[in-house]
Amino acid sequence: MSNSEVVGITGGIGTGKSFVASIIRSLGFMVLDSDQIAHRILTCDQNAIDKLCHFFGEGIVKKDGAIDRKALGTLVFGHPDQLEKLNKILDPFLRQTILAELKSAPKPVFIEIPLLYELHYENYVDQVIVVFADDRIALDRIQKRDHLDFATANKKLCAQLPIKEKIKRTKYIVDTTQSNVLEQVIAILQKIDLMKEDKSEMS
């Protein structure tokens, strides 16, 4: 059995996790996306929606009954107590769905999960890849991608464990400020025995 059956992809907001995930998909691997799983819960899981609504008020629910993510984001980012409450409410829903999807997925499987360390998912994965970009570049990217002002982007960035702490916790780091991201990804996949050396010819 491989020691890389489940691989976590994490990193700070805007560091390029989705970009790295798309490269890994293009190399033929399955990558689950925890943000997408969270969005599905906020759209379809009435039990979770009711619990959030009870705590944060009707203002976070759209006409179609789904959670208004922008409204909820405004309430929690920059407000650590509220963010902690959101995490506490959603944690059982997220964890149950993520673990079920990991269990049923063909192996090897990757999962993009921004809060891997913050929510303690280390024990569910065999390897962790941390995607790195320094804060200045990450902030610049998310301001551009999501049309945010600096203060709003910075509140999101500050809601997570600093990227410098994340890179201390793994051997496998992809630096997306460099131009050779594909090569870095391939080198890691080779080190964790998911690609043979000769596949590096693909780049």
Ligand SMILES: CC(C)(COP(=O)(O)OP(=O)(O)OC[C@H]1O[C@@H](n2cnc3c(N)ncnc32)[C@H](O)[C@@H]1O)[C@@H](O)C(=O)NCCC(=O)NCCS
């Ligand atoms: C707060 C919400 C409604 C904001 O939605 P929005 O569409 O604006 O952002 P989106 O979900 O696309 O997240 C963008 C990024 O924000 C960061 N982020 C999301 N949730 C959190 C959180 N609880 N704490 C810190 N950072 C977070 C992540 O880096 C994520 O990639 C939404 O992010 C949410 O429900 N978060 C809680 C669920 C969660 O923990 N998701 C992360 C999966 S591990």
Ligand SMILES: Nc1ncnc2c1ncn2[C@@H]1O[C@H](COP(=O)(O)OP(=O)(O)OP(=O)(O)O)[C@@H](O)[C@H]1O
């Ligand atoms: N290597 C790169 N060079 C230039 N731009 C990049 C690079 N990687 C990602 N980007 C851009 O930066 C933005 C953020 O990247 P991406 O969505 O992959 O980050 P993320 O870590 O998944 O963010 P989030 O935590 O918000 O989900 C995107 O607009 C993306 O196109």
